Amino acid sequence: MNAPVEEREFQAETRQLLDLMVHSVYSNKDSFLRELVSNASDALDKVRLAAFQDKDLEVDTSDLHITIERDVENRRLTIRDNGIGMSREDVVGLIGTLARSGTAELRAKLAEAKDAAASADLIGQFGIGFYSTFMVADTVTLVTRKAGESEGTRWRSSGEGTYTIEAVEDAPQGTSVTLDLKPVDTDDHLYDYVSESKIRELVKRYSDFIAWPIRMDVERTERVEAVETESGDGDDDAEPTEKTVVETQTLNSMKALWARPKDEVDAEEYTQFYRHVSHAWDEPLETIALRAEGTFEYQALLFIPSQAPFDLFMRERSHGIHLYVKRVFIMDDCEELIPEYLRFVKGVVDAADLSLNVSREILQQDRQIRAIRRRLTKKVLSTIKDIRTERPDDYTTLWNQFGRAIKEGLIADTDNRDAILGISAFESTHDPETATSLEDYVARMKPNQTEIYYITGESRSAMENSPHMEAFRARGIEVLLLGDPVDEVWTGNVPDFDGKPLRSIAKGEVDLDDDEGKTQEEKDAAEKERAEKEEQFSDLTTWLTETLSDNVSQTRLSTRLIDSPACLVGDTFSFSPQLEKLYRASGQFLPPSKRILELNPDHPLVTALRDARASTKDDESLADTARLLYGMAVIAEGGELDDPAHFAKLLAARLTATV
Numbered sequence: 198m199n200a201p202v203e204e205r206e207f208q209a210e211t212r213q214l215l216d217l218m219v220h221s222v223y224s225n226k227d228s229f230l231r232e233l234v235s236n237a238s239d240a241l242d243k244v245r246l247a248a249f250q251d252k253d254l255e256v257d258t259s260d261l262h263i264t265i266e267r268d269v270e271n272r273r274l275t276i277r278d279n280g281i282g283m284s285r286e287d288v289v290g291l292i293g294t295l296a297r298s299g300t301a302e303l304r305a306k307l308a309e310a311k312d313a314a315a316s317a318d319l320i321g322q323f324g325i326g327f328y329s330t331f332m333v334a335d336t337v338t339l340v341t342r343k344a345g346e347s348e349g350t351r352w353r354s355s356g357e358g359t360y361t362i363e364a365v366e367d368a369p370q371g372t373s374v375t376l377d378l379k380p381v382d383t384d385d386h387l388y389d390y391v392s393e394s395k396i397r398e399l400v401k402r403y404s405d406f407i408a409w410p411i412r413m414d415v416e417r418t419e420r421v422e423a424v425e426t427e428s429g430d431g432d433d434d435a436e437p438t439e440k441t442v443v444e445t446q447t448l449n450s451m452k453a454l455w456a457r458p459k460d461e462v463d464a465e466e467y468t469q470f471y472r473h474v475s476h477a478w479d480e481p482l483e484t485i486a487l488r489a490e491g492t493f494e495y496q497a498l499l500f501i502p503s504q505a506p507f508d509l510f511m512r513e514r515s516h517g518i519h520l521y522v523k524r525v526f527i528m529d530d531c532e533e534l535i536p537e538y539l540r541f542v543k544g545v546v547d548a549a550d551l552s553l554n555v556s557r558e559i560l561q562q563d564r565q566i567r568a569i570r571r572r573l574t575k576k577v578l579s580t581i582k583d584i585r586t587e588r589p590d591d592y593t594t595l596w597n598q599f600g601r602a603i604k605e606g607l608i609a610d611t612d613n614r615d616a617i618l619g620i621s622a623f624e625s626t627h628d629p630e631t632a633t634s635l636e637d638y639v640a641r642m643k644p645n646q647t648e649i650y651y652i653t654g655e656s657r658s659a660m661e662n663s664p665h666m667e668a669f670r671a672r673g674i675e676v677l678l679l680g681d682p683v684d685e686v687w688t689g690n691v692p693d694f695d696g697k698p699l700r701s702i703a704k705g706e707v708d709l710d711d712d713e714g715k716t717q718e719e720k721d722a723a724e725k726e727r728a729e730k731e732e733q734f735s736d737l738t739t740w741l742t743e744t745l746s747d748n749v750s751q752t753r754l755s756t757r758l759i760d761s762p763a764c765l766v767g768d769t770f771s772f773s774p775q776l777e778k779l780y781r782a783s784g785q786f787l788p789p790s791k792r793i794l795e796l797n798p799d800h801p802l803v804t805a806l807r808d809a810r811a812s813t814k815d816d817e818s819l820a821d822t823a824r825l826l827y828g829m830a831v832i833a834e835g836g837e838l839d840d841p842a843h844f845a846k847l848l849a850a851r852l853t854a855t856v
């Protein structure tokens with residue numbers, strides 16, 4: 198009985214991706230083999246673990262391996278494993294659709310990509326896994342049977358929008374992927390993938406460290422010595438002949454890379470291993486090899502990528518560390534081994550003393566795992582510090598890619614806070630091109646400056662042009678410009694760096710007047726002048742607080758304004774407007790907050806308003822001026838008005854009166 202063959206359509210985004218593969222100009226087409234071998238190796242890891250955890254699982258794990266079969270005549274290549282296999286649902290879910298969470302982002306980027314070369318770049322960035330087969334094959338056929346199940350599944354596609362799927366009865370356990378190869382076209386980087394030497398070369402280059410044997414039948418020529426005849430005719434020098442024998446060879450050395458001394462492994466081997474464990478296609482920026490002996494024995498091989506994965510800030514993101522116990526794969530995505538803020542670090546940890554049966558729940562409690570995590574964290578942070586000192590360009594790449602994630606550690610990891618502050622870089626008014634370290638900021642502080650000043654906001658220009666900045670700019674005092682959403686949060690948790698308090702210039706009172714070197718008389722005179730000014734404006738400030746009472750808790754004279762008439766400041770411990778926005782966007786309720794309105798007593802608008810108040814006590818149009826003044830202060834700091842239409846109406850009326 199023949200099982201019905203069902204034809205299905207790929208999802209729209211999968212089709213788009215396949216189209217990219219089929220017509221790919223990506224030059225590294227060889228990588229399809231690495232992807233297939235990598236998937237096969239994962240499947241073998243999984244079946245060994247499944248058999249270990251479930252003794253009733255009907256599965257033969259006596260000779261787990263990968264086979265590469267070449268059919269030279271038909272230009273057909275098969276990669277076969279006897280691993281965990283897939284059920285029909287798995288095939289539809291994992292292979293038939295692009296189930297991964299980065300799809301939306303990839304699609305958006307594909308739409309943006311201007312030409313074929315830009316699309317090819319995306320392949321390198323996203324890592325396309327199984328679909329990379331369509332770069333080299335006209336047709337791909339996958340036959341698989343899941344461990345413990347009796348029925349297998351055949352999936353076939355030419356990458357043109359549809360695939361077929363059918364049940365098969367006699368599939369061996371595991372998965373085979375057969376490629377009907379495109380013709381060789383070396384100009385298009387399509388090589389002869391049925392040639393023995395090509396496959397050997399690719400396995401050696403990409404997959405040598407794979408822990409399972411990768412076997413292939415190879416032809417070998419054997420010399421056959423001529424057999425001496427007994428005829429005794431004296432002709433003893435019969436020519437030896439040659440015969441071709443086929444033998445199965447293992448192509449890879451299977452040496453676990455993390456167990457080899459660092460100086461015996463070359464950079465290319467590390468790169469390929471990195472790509473295998475991380476499913477990434479970029480180069481690692483740094484490789485960290487660690488070994489601990491003694492009570493807790495373990496080896497770790499970690500990589501800092503050079504490119505952030507698309508899911509770095511997604512809820513469903515993956516963690517990068519695989520856990521092994523004495524060379525046996527236990528789990529990937531082991532979040533217990535590295536803190537969340539270092540989730541971009543990839544690699545493996547091989548611990549000697551854990552049970553093979555270890556579960557995530559046990560890991561969370563395990564002292565050894567906690568000790569490993571502490572050590573890995575410190576090692577990664579100190580490595581980043583070294584990169585900063587020794588390879589500033591690499592540090593800039595690293596910080597641009599991962600800085601936002603690393604700064605989450607300032608909130609979550611209080612033990613390492615100083616180390617994290619020490620490796621962080623921040624934009625600053627000092628140099629628009631280069632971010633600064635806090636250490637350098639401190640070195641540049643004015644002689645009597647005791648605090649590190651910062652401002653938070655949504656963009657560099659909004660922060661630079663904020664009224665809060667005026668007095669700092671006028672006095673040449675450097676201010677850090679913190680534009681990431683996470684900056685809003687950590688600045689509330691970190692009191693100081695190197696004993697210097699961190700201080701928002703948009704909160705509390707600022708006193709930038711340098712009293713140093715002034716005589717007592719001069720200080721008294723300045724104080725008197727301040728008190729007089731406050732007296733002169735006291736009617737105005739009281740009235741403004743009343744008139745704007747929905748939004749303003751207090752009105753006072755400012756020492757931070759030079760050009761603007763007014764600005765809004767928070768209490769020292771209040772939320773910034775951006776943080777409020779973030780909280781509200783995440784669905785949290787926050788009561789409406791009021792801020793302090795600060796006036797520039799030297800601005801003509803403010804003095805005119807004061808004088809107008811003195812002559813006309815209850816003019817409604819003065820109240821409108823107050824609302825306009827408040828609205829301007831909100832806009833100037835890059836904030837959002839509660840009722841922009843009302844503001845626009847007031848402004849239009851005012852402009853009409855003046856034209």
Ligand SMILES: Nc1ncnc2c1ncn2[C@@H]1O[C@H](COP(=O)(O)OP(=O)(O)OP(=O)(O)O)[C@@H](O)[C@H]1O
Binds near residue numbers: 280291324328372
């Ligand atoms: N040989 C195989 N045996 C069992 N399952 C497989 C095999 N090949 C692929 N799969 C399943 O299909 C999924 C998708 O594979 P694919 O290569 O497209 O992506 P991936 O390996 O998860 O990630 P990446 O695209 O980053 O390589 C795998 O995660 C795995 O669950």
